[in-house]
Amino acid sequence: DAKTTQPNSMESNEEEPVHLPCNHSTISGTDYIHWYRQLPSQGPEYVIHGLTSNVNNRMASLAIAEDRKSSTLILHRATLRDAAVYYCILFNSQGAQKLVFGQGTRLTINP
Amino acid sequence: GAGVSQSPSNKVTEKGKDVELRCDPISGHTALYWYRQSLGQGLEFLIYFQGNSAPDKSGLPSDRFSAERTGGSVSTLTIQRTQQEDSAVYLCASSLDRIITEAFFGQGTRLTVV
Numbered sequence: 001d002a003k004t005t006q007p008n009s010m011e012s013n014e015e016e017p018v019h020l021p022c023n024h025s026t027i028s029g030t031d032y033i034h035w036y037r038q039l040p041s042q043g044p045e046y047v048i049h050g051l052t053s054n055v056n057n058r059m060a061s062l063a064i065a066e067d068r069k070s071s072t073l074i075l076h077r078a079t080l081r082d083a084a085v086y087y088c089i090l091f092n093s094q095g096a097q098k099l100v101f102g103q104g105t106r107l108t109i110n111p
Numbered sequence: 112g113a114g115v116s117q118s119p120s121n122k123v124t125e126k127g128k129d130v131e132l133r134c135d136p137i138s139g140h141t142a143l144y145w146y147r148q149s150l151g152q153g154l155e156f157l158i159y160f161q162g163n164s165a166p167d168k169s170g171l172p173s174d175r176f177s178a179e180r181t182g183g184s185v186s187t188l189t190i191q192r193t194q195q196e197d198s199a200v201y202l203c204a205s206s207l208d209r210i211i212t213e214a215f216f217g218q219g220t221r222l223t224v225v
Contacts, residue, residue, distance in 0.1 A: 034211070043115075043202050043216030044154070087153075097209045098144060098167060101154040 004088045009106040012078050020073040020105055022088030027068050032091045034099065035062065035073050037084040044087065044101075047073065083109045115217035117203050123223045124193055132188040132220045136205030143186050144204040144214065145178060154202065160186060161209050193224045 005023040012018045024033065035047040048055055048062045050071075055062040061074040075082055087104040116135040124130050136143050145157040156170040160180045171177070175193075180186040190197055200219040206212070 036214075043204070043219050044214075045216065046213040049212065091211055093210045096167060097142065097161070097211070098156050098159050099204075099211060099214060100156060101146075103153050 004090060004102055006086075006088050006102065006105045008103065009108065011108045011110065013110045014080060015077055018075040018078045018082070018107065018109075020075075020086050020088075020107065021070065022072070023070045024088070024090055025069045027090060028092065030092050030094050032093070033062065033064060033068075033071050034089045034091050035060070036087045036089065036099070036101075037082075038087070038104070039081075039084045047086070049091075078109050080109050080111060083107055115203055115205055115215050117201075117217035117220050119220060120218065121221045121223075123225060126195060126224055127192055129189065129191045130193055130222065132190075132201050132222070134186045134188070134203030134205075134217060136184065136186070136203070137215055138184075139207070140205035140215075141183065141208050142206045142211070143180060144206075145186070145188050146202045146204065147199045148202060148219070149199045157188070157201075190222075193222075195224050198222055198224045 032049050032051050034049040036044040037047050038044045048057055048060050050062045063072045085104040085106050087101050089099050118133045143160040146154040148154050158165055158178050159167040162183050163180050175191045178188045200221050202219045204214045204216045206214045
């Protein structure tokens with residue numbers, strides 16, 4: 001499985017934008033970039049996913065580098081509820097049919 | 112149901128006993144996954160079901176662990192002769208099919224082996 005690299009932790013302030021980076025230099029052409037987050041004492045929840053183009057949804061935006069070797073999850077206006085561990089995962093529809101979670105980035109939001 | 116349901120939410124068992132953990136996926140979801148998460152750790156893949164068959168069992172840690180899925184719906188994860196290192200949160204997820212666009216996770220079963 002192609003691997004991703006994320007910072008162990010990040011900190012931001014409430015009501016400010018947050019940019020969570022992910023490096024995936026060995027990404028293949030058929031790897032989708034998925035983001036999940038896990039709030040304290042809960043199961044992970046889907047945030048967003050994309051292949052090549054930037055994506056927006058009600059939760060966040062996903063900016064994908066032109067060479068696809070990195071991506072950034074953007075929370076436009078962080079709230080305290082956004083404090084969670086964020087996982088960047090590569091999913092290849094041609095390969096193993098599972099999401100492989102790394103250690104993720106623990107995001108702390110300051111009031 | 113509205114989401115993935117797991118039961119029990121908490122289970123305390125004595126070392127050496129067998130336990131069964133249940134997962135009710137979202138209706139119509141053909142793919143089902145089991146993960147476990149030890150305290151402070153990331154999610155560890157255990158097994159993947161497509162329908163009633165399990166094409167990927169590569170994450171099951173030992174032959175004490177087994178899982179089945181019946182009717183393309185409910186799945187049961189069984190741990191025999193539990194050990195203290197089996198203590199963890201066991202999470203189940205489902206997705207519409209094997210090409211994951213969005214996986215939905217349950218709240219998990221917290222297993223404590225004493």
